[in-house]
Amino acid sequence: MLKTVRSVRTQILILLLAFxxxxTTIISIFTISKSTDMIEQNAMDLMETALGHSKENMSNFMNDAADATLTIMTNDAxxxxxxxxxxxxxxxxxxAVANLLEKYLYELKVHxxxxxxxxxxxxxxxIIYSGASTFRPDADLNWYGQVDRLNGKPYWGSYENNGKYIYVARKVQTYIKSADRFEPLGAVLISFDENDFSSINSSVKLAHNSEILIANGDGQMISSSDPTLVGSSLPAEMFPLARQGNRIDLSPVFAQNEASRLTVYDTIPNxxxxxxxxxxxxxxLHTQRSISRIILLSTGLCVIVAFILAAFLAHRMTLPLKQLSKEVKRQIKSGDFSFWPLPASRRQDEIADLGQGFYRLVADLNETKNMMHQAEMMKREAEFEAMKSKIKPHFLYNSLESIRMLAVINKDPVTADMIKSLGHLFRYIITNQKNNITLADELEYLHSYIxxxxxxxxxxxxxxxxxxxxWMNARIQKLVLQPLVENSIEHGINRKRGAELIRITASRSEHGVLLQVWDxxxxxxxxxxxxxxxxxxxxQSNKDHIGLLNVHRRLRLHFGEPYGLTIDSEPGVYTSVFVLIPERE
Structure with missing residues (x-):
C-alpha cells in the first residue's frame, strides 16, 4: 500500500517539476531580472540627459547673473x-543711483x-536697494567673509526673509597705487526669488515624480522643483559632491516611503x-511591474495546465479513495455510522482493501460508542435516582403538612410559611413528573427554595x-437552578461581608437559551x-463541586453538546454561572 501511494506522488512531482x-519558473525569474536591469539603466540614461540639460541651464543663468554684477561693479556712476x-x-x-539700479533691474528682466x-x-x-529690498546683511554674518575670500569672483548663497531667495554677490574694491594694493569698498548683490530660480529647469524633460534639487556646499537644499523640499539637508559628509559612482542617501530629504530613489548628480561650475x-x-519600475505581471500570468497559466494534467492522472489512480471519502462524509453528515458492509469494489487492489477495512473500523467504533453512551446514561440516571431516593418518602411530605397546619392553629405564620415552602420543595422532588420540565416549573420550585x-x-x-x-416554555431538567443558587449562597454570600445580591437572567444565544446565575x-x-x-x-472527573458536575453532566447527557455549564469569576467581586439549554418547547 505504501509503495502504491508513493508511486502516485512521485509521478505527479516528476510531471510538474521536470516538464x-x-x-517555467527559472525562465520567468531570469526574464524579470533582466527587464528590471534594462529599465533601470534606461531610466539612469534619461536622468543623466536631464542632469546635463539642467546643468547647462543653471550654468548659463548663473554666468549671466554674475556678469550683471560685474557690469554694476564697473559702473562708476x-x-x-x-x-x-x-x-x-x-x-x-x-x-540718481537708485534710478540706475532700477534701470539695470529692468534690463536684466528683459534679457x-x-x-x-x-x-x-x-x-x-x-544699503541702496532697487526692487524688493529683502536682503539683510546682518542675518548671516558669514556671507561677506565668503564674498571677501573669493576676492571679486561671484559668490552664490541663499537667505530667507518672508520668502526664500537665491543671490549672487561680488566684492567691490579699488586699487591704491601708492601702496600697490586693493582696498575693499563693499559688495554688489543681485537676488532672485527661489520659485523663479527653480523655474530655470522647467524646460528639462523629467520622468513622472522626478525632482531636480540644488544643494549648497553644506548639503542644504536651496532650490527644488518641489518647493516642500527646500530647506531640508543631506548628511554633511557627502559634500561637496563629486562623481565617485556612489549613491546619495536621500532619506533626510524625502519621506520614508519615498526615499528609495535612483539618483545622478554633479557640481555646478564656478x-x-x-x-x-x-x-x-x-x-x-512601473513599466517593469506590468511586464512582470504578464510574465507571472503566463507562468500561472502554464502551472494551471500542468496541474490539470496531473489532476487527471491522480484521478485515474485514486478514484476508489475519492469514492470512499464521499461515502464517509455523507454518512457522517447524516449521523449514521452503520454503513458496513458495502458492495465490494470492482477494483481488487490495495486501495479497495483499505476502503473495506475502514468501513469495518467505523462500524466497530459506532457499536462501541453506542454501548458506552448507553452505559453512561444508565450510570447518571442511577446517580440521580439515588439522590432523589434520600428524600423521596411521601410520609415526610404528609408530616410536614400536618406540622404546618399545627403552626397555623397556633398562630405562627412564619413557621407555617417555612414548612409550606419546604413541603413544596419535597413535592417537586418526589413527583413522578419527567425530568424534562419547563423553565416555569423550575422557577416555581426555585421561588420556594428562595x-x-x-x-x-x-x-x-x-x-x-x-x-x-x-422563555417560560423552554425545556430544562429538574434541579438545575437550585443547586446553582445554593452554591451562590454558601460559597459566595456567606464568605463575603456585605454581599447580598443574586441575579438570575435569561437571553438568547447562538445555540439556544442562556441562563445566568450571578452573585x-x-x-x-x-x-x-x-x-x-x-x-x-x-x-471521568470525580473532584469536588459535585453539585456543579452533576448539573453539567445531566444537561450534557440529555441535550448533548454544546449545552451545559460554564463559569466565570473574579475573586472578591463576583461569580457567574451560565446554563445553556436548547430553545425549544
Whole structure:
C-alpha cells in the first residue's frame, strides 16, 4: 500500500517539476531580472540627459547673473557715490543711483534674468536697494567673509526673509597705487526669488515624480522643483559632491516611503553648489511591474495546465479513495455510522482493501460508542435516582403538612410559611413528573427554595429574577437552578461581608437559551476556577463541586453538546454561572 501511494506522488512531482514548473519558473525569474536591469539603466540614461540639460541651464543663468554684477561693479556712476565718496552723498545722488539700479533691474528682466532686487552694500552695511529690498546683511554674518575670500569672483548663497531667495554677490574694491594694493569698498548683490530660480529647469524633460534639487556646499537644499523640499539637508559628509559612482542617501530629504530613489548628480561650475536629479524607484519600475505581471500570468497559466494534467492522472489512480471519502462524509453528515458492509469494489487492489477495512473500523467504533453512551446514561440516571431516593418518602411530605397546619392553629405564620415552602420543595422532588420540565416549573420550585433562604438570612439576601415570558416554555431538567443558587449562597454570600445580591437572567444565544446565575459574593480564585472548568470538561472527573458536575453532566447527557455549564469569576467581586439549554418547547 505504501509503495502504491508513493508511486502516485512521485509521478505527479516528476510531471510538474521536470516538464513545466521548474523550467517555467527559472525562465520567468531570469526574464524579470533582466527587464528590471534594462529599465533601470534606461531610466539612469534619461536622468543623466536631464542632469546635463539642467546643468547647462543653471550654468548659463548663473554666468549671466554674475556678469550683471560685474557690469554694476564697473559702473562708476553707481559705485562712486555709494562706495568711493568720503563725504555723505546728496539726496540727488541717491535718487540718481537708485534710478540706475532700477534701470539695470529692468534690463536684466528683459534679457531673461528675472531678478528680485539689486543691492549695493558699503563696509558699514548701509544699503541702496532697487526692487524688493529683502536682503539683510546682518542675518548671516558669514556671507561677506565668503564674498571677501573669493576676492571679486561671484559668490552664490541663499537667505530667507518672508520668502526664500537665491543671490549672487561680488566684492567691490579699488586699487591704491601708492601702496600697490586693493582696498575693499563693499559688495554688489543681485537676488532672485527661489520659485523663479527653480523655474530655470522647467524646460528639462523629467520622468513622472522626478525632482531636480540644488544643494549648497553644506548639503542644504536651496532650490527644488518641489518647493516642500527646500530647506531640508543631506548628511554633511557627502559634500561637496563629486562623481565617485556612489549613491546619495536621500532619506533626510524625502519621506520614508519615498526615499528609495535612483539618483545622478554633479557640481555646478564656478560654485560649490551641486545639482541632483532624483526619481522614485517605484515610478521608474512601473513599466517593469506590468511586464512582470504578464510574465507571472503566463507562468500561472502554464502551472494551471500542468496541474490539470496531473489532476487527471491522480484521478485515474485514486478514484476508489475519492469514492470512499464521499461515502464517509455523507454518512457522517447524516449521523449514521452503520454503513458496513458495502458492495465490494470492482477494483481488487490495495486501495479497495483499505476502503473495506475502514468501513469495518467505523462500524466497530459506532457499536462501541453506542454501548458506552448507553452505559453512561444508565450510570447518571442511577446517580440521580439515588439522590432523589434520600428524600423521596411521601410520609415526610404528609408530616410536614400536618406540622404546618399545627403552626397555623397556633398562630405562627412564619413557621407555617417555612414548612409550606419546604413541603413544596419535597413535592417537586418526589413527583413522578419527567425530568424534562419547563423553565416555569423550575422557577416555581426555585421561588420556594428562595423563600426558605430569605427566612433564614432576612435582609442579608436579595434575589432578582429577570426572565422574559417568552422563555417560560423552554425545556430544562429538574434541579438545575437550585443547586446553582445554593452554591451562590454558601460559597459566595456567606464568605463575603456585605454581599447580598443574586441575579438570575435569561437571553438568547447562538445555540439556544442562556441562563445566568450571578452573585456579588467572594468569587473564586484563579486556581480553583481553572480546576472547576477542567472538571466540567472531563467526563471521568470525580473532584469536588459535585453539585456543579452533576448539573453539567445531566444537561450534557440529555441535550448533548454544546449545552451545559460554564463559569466565570473574579475573586472578591463576583461569580457567574451560565446554563445553556436548547430553545425549544
Amino acid at each position: 513545466i514548473i521548474a523550467p 553707481i559705485i562712486g557715490p555709494i562706495l568711493k565718496m568720503d563725504k555723505p552723498r546728496s539726496v540727488q545722488q541717491s535718487i 531673461g534674468v528675472i531678478a528680485k532686487e539689486i543691492a549695493v552694500i558699503n563696509l558699514s552695511n548701509e 560654485s560649490d553648489w551641486s545639482i541632483i536629479v532624483s526619481s522614485p524607484v517605484d515610478d521608474v 423563600n426558605l433562604q430569605r427566612l433564614r438570612y432576612e435582609d442579608r439576601l436579595k434575589v432578582e429574577i429577570d426572565i422574559s415570558g417568552e 456579588d459574593g467572594a468569587g473564586i480564585d484563579p486556581d480553583t476556577l481553572a480546576s472547576i472548568r477542567a472538571s466540567l470538561e472531563d467526563p
